[in-house]
Amino acid sequence: MPLSEMRIRNARPENKPYKLFDGGGLFLMVKPLAEKSHDGKPSTSKLWKIKYRYLGKEKEYAAGAYPLLGLSEAREVRDNVKKLIAAGIDPTQHRRITRQQTAEAAENTFEAVARRWMEVKKGEDDHKDRSLRRLELHAFPRIGFRPIGGIRTMELANCLEAIEKKGVNETAHRIKQLIQQVFRYAVRKGLIEHNPAGDLRDIIGYEPVTSRACIPPAELPQLLRDMEAYKGDRLTKAAMRLLLLCFTRTGELIGARWNEVDWNREEWRIPAERMKMRNPHLVPLSRQALEILKELHQITGKHDLVFFSPANKDKHISNNAVLSALGRMGYAGRMTGHGFRSLASTILNEQRKYHPDIIERQLAHTDRNEVRAVYNRADYLLERKKMMQEWSDFLDSVVKEEDRVVKGDIGILSKAG
Numbered sequence: 001m002p003l004s005e006m007r008i009r010n011a012r013p014e015n016k017p018y019k020l021f022d023g024g025g026l027f028l029m030v031k032p033l034a035e036k037s038h039d040g041k042p043s044t045s046k047l048w049k050i051k052y053r054y055l056g057k058e059k060e061y062a063a064g065a066y067p068l069l070g071l072s073e074a075r076e077v078r079d080n081v082k083k084l085i086a087a088g089i090d091p092t093q094h095r096r097i098t099r100q101q102t103a104e105a106a107e108n109t110f111e112a113v114a115r116r117w118m119e120v121k122k123g124e125d126d127h128k129d130r131s132l133r134r135l136e137l138h139a140f141p142r143i144g145f146r147p148i149g150g151i152r153t154m155e156l157a158n159c160l161e162a163i164e165k166k167g168v169n170e171t172a173h174r175i176k177q178l179i180q181q182v183f184r185y186a187v188r189k190g191l192i193e194h195n196p197a198g199d200l201r202d203i204i205g206y207e208p209v210t211s212r213a214c215i216p217p218a219e220l221p222q223l224l225r226d227m228e229a230y231k232g233d234r235l236t237k238a239a240m241r242l243l244l245l246c247f248t249r250t251g252e253l254i255g256a257r258w259n260e261v262d263w264n265r266e267e268w269r270i271p272a273e274r275m276k277m278r279n280p281h282l283v284p285l286s287r288q289a290l291e292i293l294k295e296l297h298q299i300t301g302k303h304d305l306v307f308f309s310p311a312n313k314d315k316h317i318s319n320n321a322v323l324s325a326l327g328r329m330g331y332a333g334r335m336t337g338h339g340f341r342s343l344a345s346t347i348l349n350e351q352r353k354y355h356p357d358i359i360e361r362q363l364a365h366t367d368r369n370e371v372r373a374v375y376n377r378a379d380y381l382l383e384r385k386k387m388m389q390e391w392s393d394f395l396d397s398v399v400k401e402e403d404r405v406v407k408g409d410i411g412i413l414s415k416a417g
Helices: 005-010 071-086 091-107 110-120 125-144 153-165 169-188 217-229 234-246 250-254 287-300 320-331 337-351 356-362 370-375 381-400 412-416
Strands: 018-023 026-030 046-054 057-065 267-270 281-284
Touching: 018 071, 026 071, 046 071, 046 091, 057 071, 057 091, 071 091, 110 125, 110 169, 125 153, 125 169, 153 169, 217 234, 217 320, 217 337, 217 381, 234 250, 234 287, 234 320, 234 337, 234 381, 250 320, 250 337, 281 381, 287 381, 320 337, 337 356, 337 381, 356 381
Parallel strands: none
Antiparallel strands: 018 026, 026 046, 046 057, 267 281
């Protein structure tokens, strides 16, 4: 006969445990109050249990305690147990695995995983602190509490779009990169199988970056003539020429120190702490670049910095020195220090004489494949030396031969030889 709520409430503990059956394997175990649980406290007197058979063996499933689990809820548990058995699943083992997964999910929230990743992340402490601070301000409040295995691409998209709406587009892109790195770390650690951050390329729009303006390649001959005719500060003029010859960022160039230049090997080694990506970078120096550096050495060689400031020889010239010079030459809003990198990259890639990987290495762009990045740390050096010399020779030829026009599909470097 099925149980009723009244019969269950009226059931009193006796000297020995006894069972009240409801049907379908469900029964209520009424235990003496004197019995102790494993922690030494009086055990619950009424417990729901479900008797079932799995792979020919009789087992019991502990459903819960009465009255926390009422009669109707206990029957629902019994029905769910039957469904699991019908699907070939042991209910007790299923619960144990589910509890384990729940515990792991609680330990592996996005914030917890991100902080562990930050601890093992290579790089300068200041850079790591800035990255963690960005996550604390923008990502953790939205997805930090979520188990990393349960986060979906749409959640990440909503998080990034909310940051973008605040008007901090650049921050949104940095947060996106950090989120992607955290999820790649989670994949490597076996915490997740699928990376929901793998395709966030078009989630955030790009604002026009006027600080990286660059003239089209067709205007290169005129730019070179204007640079040659520039009558301003000698250090700034030399800086512009070296930016075009070496493909470095403005900050990396104006912070150059004489002890980084290897005259014998004809190389300039920029240490990791001065690089944007915090990786050391080697710049092969062409004959033309060395000539400029030798001229500069006569002016600033007695000091540590190549481009020291006249006002304070312990500091380099301003970041705006090159930008201001370009403005005085008539290129305001059309050309920047970073534009020299873009110009060189565009022309070299259009000519297809050098593999894009070689150009990217010279630009010091980080290789997204970590294994490949380690393997390629100093490779392509011979190719890069050749490329940088041919590039410098080409620039000389443009100045000497004004009839040579840079156009999209013309084989510039092949003709420059």
